[in-house]
Amino acid sequence: MTGPTKDELDKDQLDQLHAATVKASEACLELKKLCALIVVPVGAVVASFGDKKPGPSLFVAGLMVILGFWIADSFSYYYQRKLRGAMIPIWQRRADNCLDAYSFVPTSGAVKPWRAAFNASMAYYLVLAVLVAIGAWAYSVGWLDG
Numbered sequence: 001m002t003g004p005t006k007d008e009l010d011k012d013q014l015d016q017l018h019a020a021t022v023k024a025s026e027a028c029l030e031l032k033k034l035c036a037l038i039v040v041p042v043g044a045v046v047a048s049f050g051d052k053k054p055g056p057s058l059f060v061a062g063l064m065v066i067l068g069f070w071i072a073d074s075f076s077y078y079y080q081r082k083l084r085g086a087m088i089p090i091w092q093r094r095a096d097n098c099l100d101a102y103s104f105v106p107t108s109g110a111v112k113p114w115r116a117a118f119n120a121s122m123a124y125y126l127v128l129a130v131l132v133a134i135g136a137w138a139y140s141v142g143w144l145d146g
Helices: 006-049 056-096 113-117 120-140
Strands: none
Touching: 006 056, 006 120, 056 113, 056 120
16 A cells, blocks of 8 residues: 655645635635625714714724724735745745756745735725725815714
C-alpha cells in the first residue's frame, strides 16, 4: 500500500486554502450588501425615537454602522490575503517539482492591518461615510431642518 504523494497533499492543501479564500471573499461582498441594507433601517429607527426629523444622532448612528461594517470587512479582507499568502510557498514547492520549467508563482506582499482597512475595495465605505458626513454638514448649516 502506498500513500498520497507530496504533490497530491500539496494540491489538497491548495484546494482547501483556495476554498477558504473564496469564502472570505464572498464574506466581504456580503458585508458590503448588508451594510447598504442596514444603514437605512437604522436611520429610520433612530429618527422614529425623535420627532421624525433628522438630528445629530441620525448621522452618528449612520457613521457607526458604516464604521462597524468597515472594520468587519477589513478583518475578512485581511484573512483573505493571509490565506493567499499561505498558498504561495505551496505553489513554489509544486513549481519546483515540475518537469518543465515553470516560473509563474503568484507573489503577494505581507498584508498589514492598515492596508486591509484602506484599499480600493474599502472605498465603498468611504463613499458611504462621506455621504453621511455631507448630510450631517447640511443638517448643521440648517439645510435639513425638515
